[in-house]
Amino acid sequence: MTGSLWRRALAEALGTGLLVTVVVGSGIAAAELSPGDTGLQLLENAFATALGLAVLILMLGPVSGAHFNPVVSAVDCWFGQRHGGGLAVRDLAAYVPAQVLGAIAGAVLANLMFGEQAVSWSTSDRSAGHLWIGETVATAGLILLIFSLARSGRSAAAPAAVGAYIGAAYWFTSSTSFANPAVTIGRAFSDTFAGIAPGSVPGFVVFQVIGAVVGAVLVLVLYPTAGDAADEVVVPHTESGVTS
Template sequence: MDAVALSRRAAAEFVGTALLVAVVVGSGIMAARLSPGDVGLRLLENSTTTAFGLAVIILMVGPVSGAHLNPVVSVADWWLGRRAGTGLTARDLAVYVPAQVAGAIAGSVLANLMFDLAAVDWSGTDRATSRLWLGEVVATAGLVLLIFALARSGRAAVAPAAVGGYIGAAYWFTSSTSFANPAVTVGRAFTDTFAGIAPGSVPGFVGAQLVGLVVGLGALAMLYPRAGVGVEQVVVPQLSEGR
């Protein structure tokens, strides 16, 4: 996974995750302002924007870093590829995850500033309940299974649309509205808006997402025993250095 310099890949993960959180938070703010009396419509506006935005961001930065944009995806990529010598190395993982978390925070700050809010405004939205944690387990496990099933079956080219579509749908079929991403969860604590999550709720969500990672990897082992073979295609194939 060293075809493109690690510094470039880390920059792509930072920028991509920042844009993703800016899309999630910014569309949530806009939805709240345009549809103040209708929570369902606000969720529809937020989820639709996120689904399309995520697909576009994957297309934008995917050729550089693979567009993981999510520590869960990066950890799974490293875990599945470690024996076959494919996917992320431990050094790559140690760079990807901080870049994703920093990008998520930057994206939340950017969205706040674009809508004339305080750069950092800790969320007061409490999401610390067991039903929401279960929703995060389901959302994260499904995301892991989808991404690595596409890579293993040679269908990584459709990942932007498939991942965007899955996240858009999971907004509606999970009780948690599908954060499914520890970095995004941390970033969303920095905004007291429609998409926010109280800092005290972050550990529970991240813990549930890690459980979802394990469940997703277990499902992969059952359905795709050699899933590690295709991890260099996650989320999408990358360019070679110099291009």
């Protein structure tokens, strides 16, 4: 890695890790604060996640673009290769492992903060066709939102818009909108309200990838020159971490 690439990869690891800490930590807190009320637990979890994601994008976006999601990085790389911008393949190869490792570390941190075992494999089975449809919809919508904002010159709205979308998708998708392979893997490390059984992870990841492809196709149909704005995803960023 070059100096700037390791810095961007670190930002992606940190951002994805803190995102999982927010998701898992707020899930544990919700279960403790509202025992027996699943609806209220979900509301508390979704609200904290939406706000936390918006803050993380604002905090780390200028360094790495705040992808925090392997499918966002992969689509950005694909669009960029077609239009001469976005992530290079070398950058993608650094971002994805950083995101996954960060997600795992974030789950461990959340577990420890709430007095749980550092690693407790989730037993929440989420292997069902309707959940996979939910993940496809959630991921496609996320990709369409992010790249349409970039292409229409509204990347400044991304922190609020992406946070709001994920918060809403907790409720309108059957899967509660993981929409992120790295976060999905991380959540398998916590047997809590926000967990997913390791055996359910492959199915979720497969349909997240399918959703990303669907979202990318929709972006190309609606915004044919979306790749021209690949460097604005999720928010504008530069190698120095300071926008111009």
